[in-house]
Amino acid sequence: MGERGNCETLVHGAGGILGQASQARADAVVVDHGQVVALGVADELRREWRPREEIDAAGLLLLPGLIDAHTHPVFARGRAEEFDWRGQGMDYLEIAARGGGIHASVAALRACDEAELVDKVAAHFRRMLAHGTTTCEAKSGYGLSLEDELKSLRAIRAAAERTGMQAHATCLAGHMIPLEHQERPEHYLDMVCEELLPEVRRQDLARAVDVFIEAGALDLAQARRYLERGRELGFALRVHADQFHDLGGTELAVQLGAESVDHLEVLSDAGLEALALGGRTYAGLLPAVPHFLRQKTDAPARRLLQAGVPYFIATDFNPGSCYTPSLFEAAHFARVRLCLSAAEALHGVTAGAAGSLGLGAHKGRLEPGYDADFLLCDLADVHHFGYGFGDNPVRQVFVGGQRIR
Amino acid sequence: MGERGNCETLVHGAGGILGQASQARADAVVVDHGQVVALGVADELRREWRPREEIDAAGLLLLPGLIDAHTHPVFARGRAEEFDWRGQGMDYLEIAARGGGIHASVAALRACDEAELVDKVAAHFRRMLAHGTTTCEAKSGYGLSLEDELKSLRAIRAAAERTGMQAHATCLAGHMIPLEHQERPEHYLDMVCEELLPEVRRQDLARAVDVFIEAGALDLAQARRYLERGRELGFALRVHADQFHDLGGTELAVQLGAESVDHLEVLSDAGLEALALGGRTYAGLLPAVPHFLRQKTDAPARRLLQAGVPYFIATDFNPGSCYTPSLFEAAHFARVRLCLSAAEALHGVTAGAAGSLGLGAHKGRLEPGYDADFLLCDLADVHHFGYGFGDNPVRQVFVGGQRIR
Numbered sequence: 001m002g003e004r005g006n007c008e009t010l011v012h013g014a015g016g017i018l019g020q021a022s023q024a025r026a027d028a029v030v031v032d033h034g035q036v037v038a039l040g041v042a043d044e045l046r047r048e049w050r051p052r053e054e055i056d057a058a059g060l061l062l063l064p065g066l067i068d069a070h071t072h073p074v075f076a077r078g079r080a081e082e083f084d085w086r087g088q089g090m091d092y093l094e095i096a097a098r099g100g101g102i103h104a105s106v107a108a109l110r111a112c113d114e115a116e117l118v119d120k121v122a123a124h125f126r127r128m129l130a131h132g133t134t135t136c137e138a139k140s141g142y143g144l145s146l147e148d149e150l151k152s153l154r155a156i157r158a159a160a161e162r163t164g165m166q167a168h169a170t171c172l173a174g175h176m177i178p179l180e181h182q183e184r185p186e187h188y189l190d191m192v193c194e195e196l197l198p199e200v201r202r203q204d205l206a207r208a209v210d211v212f213i214e215a216g217a218l219d220l221a222q223a224r225r226y227l228e229r230g231r232e233l234g235f236a237l238r239v240h241a242d243q244f245h246d247l248g249g250t251e252l253a254v255q256l257g258a259e260s261v262d263h264l265e266v267l268s269d270a271g272l273e274a275l276a277l278g279g280r281t282y283a284g285l286l287p288a289v290p291h292f293l294r295q296k297t298d299a300p301a302r303r304l305l306q307a308g309v310p311y312f313i314a315t316d317f318n319p320g321s322c323y324t325p326s327l328f329e330a331a332h333f334a335r336v337r338l339c340l341s342a343a344e345a346l347h348g349v350t351a352g353a354a355g356s357l358g359l360g361a362h363k364g365r366l367e368p369g370y371d372a373d374f375l376l377c378d379l380a381d382v383h384h385f386g387y388g389f390g391d392n393p394v395r396q397v398f399v400g401g402q403r404i405r
Numbered sequence: 406m407g408e409r410g411n412c413e414t415l416v417h418g419a420g421g422i423l424g425q426a427s428q429a430r431a432d433a434v435v436v437d438h439g440q441v442v443a444l445g446v447a448d449e450l451r452r453e454w455r456p457r458e459e460i461d462a463a464g465l466l467l468l469p470g471l472i473d474a475h476t477h478p479v480f481a482r483g484r485a486e487e488f489d490w491r492g493q494g495m496d497y498l499e500i501a502a503r504g505g506g507i508h509a510s511v512a513a514l515r516a517c518d519e520a521e522l523v524d525k526v527a528a529h530f531r532r533m534l535a536h537g538t539t540t541c542e543a544k545s546g547y548g549l550s551l552e553d554e555l556k557s558l559r560a561i562r563a564a565a566e567r568t569g570m571q572a573h574a575t576c577l578a579g580h581m582i583p584l585e586h587q588e589r590p591e592h593y594l595d596m597v598c599e600e601l602l603p604e605v606r607r608q609d610l611a612r613a614v615d616v617f618i619e620a621g622a623l624d625l626a627q628a629r630r631y632l633e634r635g636r637e638l639g640f641a642l643r644v645h646a647d648q649f650h651d652l653g654g655t656e657l658a659v660q661l662g663a664e665s666v667d668h669l670e671v672l673s674d675a676g677l678e679a680l681a682l683g684g685r686t687y688a689g690l691l692p693a694v695p696h697f698l699r700q701k702t703d704a705p706a707r708r709l710l711q712a713g714v715p716y717f718i719a720t721d722f723n724p725g726s727c728y729t730p731s732l733f734e735a736a737h738f739a740r741v742r743l744c745l746s747a748a749e750a751l752h753g754v755t756a757g758a759a760g761s762l763g764l765g766a767h768k769g770r771l772e773p774g775y776d777a778d779f780l781l782c783d784l785a786d787v788h789h790f791g792y793g794f795g796d797n798p799v800r801q802v803f804v805g806g807q808r809i810r
Contacts, residue, residue, distance in 0.1 A: 083740060291741060329794060339493070341492065380483060389728065390729040390730070
């Protein structure tokens, strides 16, 4: 028997390990320098490794840290009062047209000073971490002015540093045309394309830009201008499209090489074909949103999967149309509303989400060479992933091998 | 100024107090001998009372302890594997006909020894307490034999003592005809009516009996025999009816003076009229169940409320058709699917639920004379009650004035 290698941590006693490619039986993980270096059966691993610390997973299930690839955590307050309005029959776009919806969030964010905003984003990140989300994409988009978008993106960075959330910022200046520019939307787009996006690039405050292509938000021509400018500046592109109206947003996203196009509740056959042929743009499934908005239509998830379109599942956590910080909850809705299996749902909130953010080589799996971001969860087996709802099965959270909760 | 009265506890600093009849502004509660003795503004209350202990609610919202008036917590394991079968198109009753569904839970419970079963029920109660449920109705119904029903009811009692859950047991021997009696259901009913129910009464193991009136479960004549025997023995009556098929169960429940009839997704006009005319039988709304089962139809909640029918909202927490321990989650589904307001949803999981269990004079409100069962919750205001989902806003739980979580 050769000499044992030193390592930082051996996690043993897990009831099972999800998120590994091999189906071999494993109940233990070896971590060193923040990465997974081996998986296997604890007794065998102990013959090869000399861990400085052992962690007893005590029959809990080991999962990769979850990755939420579509969130809007930079907001000043929830819009709970609109919920009863919708219960009385008003729809999402009618509420927006009354100055509610996104515009109400814009007003609240602009009135919130930066220090307070950082506190709020940090509180949201802590809640997401408590639910097992160790990496997220985080959008601005309630600022919609030069200063307020920059403030929002700085708040993401500061809150990430404070909480340990691995946040990847996206500039969503294309969320909506702000009220003060409704008469001359091109003035807003001029500012965004000529001042804001270059400044975001210069300060390296975001890795991607995003746009909401929808009636009442940006039309296809406006979105094209915005996305082309973003691409020119070297940003990755993400797109909200086909949520309520098919405006051709998915086809545009694929054409411009976007890394994701999200919502897709009213995706057309042409849009689906574009995604399948393109092959690189991820479908972002947000199945808790139609629930929250009482929308009858869901994204055609089974058809997308059958066509081989890469996909992820995300919360769309935001103040007005989906108030949940939990990817377990999003996975539950994927199982109920999209009829995905537990394994398909798990892929959507781990490896699929990582792939959509260009993190597929380091995040989203528990395999040697991957970052040691993992969760100990009170789940009986893989079938229970996304089965329970309204409950948080996460007991411990590790990022880079360090326990943070 | 007169002499101040001694009291046990003053809870102050609450961002608001929900569940009080008066709309007066109050941020503090005085507790003595396990009951609420006064509500008001902290500074004024301190002039009248000398508390032994003060608790700073620090901007949290104060709510009455929640009451879950329909739960099935006595089970040995979840039925998560059936979830994918349903995702592939099999319905609830087809799964039951294959020996899945309730029958699978019966087999698992019978194989589980009593000590292990108590551990499991206690784990469920702890999860419910963590989500703010301080009082619950808890049904047997996966035993379906003399010994296994008694074992189930004893497990409820033991788990309640161990955890502090205020559990009110219901004997649900009428959940289904067990497989071994399918050919001669009357043999099962003979045993239940002549042996089991009198023994439950003798040992005082339950306050109510319950029956599932449904295709594949008990028919109307069987249910009538069971309920009449229960009533004769002095049990309160609760009924599952009109979930998938209208068999006249609601009318029977009202006719026999049942305290509740639950589900009601396919309630007929005649059933609704019977409830409205009867005036005493509560409608038990279980809005997370149609979600979990992908049923398109919901109970006609608005019509029931408009007709003045008393109602509660419950989880129906159980291993196969609604795997959530959270009344916040049930309230969320009541808001989304039944279009109830936040205040209506809150009533459903507090005062309404208490009323259905005969506890309306002591539980379900924060008022002088009521039991000091209350929660400190991270909610901005009443509009946020049932707004967020997949998340647990409960920070502290008090039962009879004592902090238990």
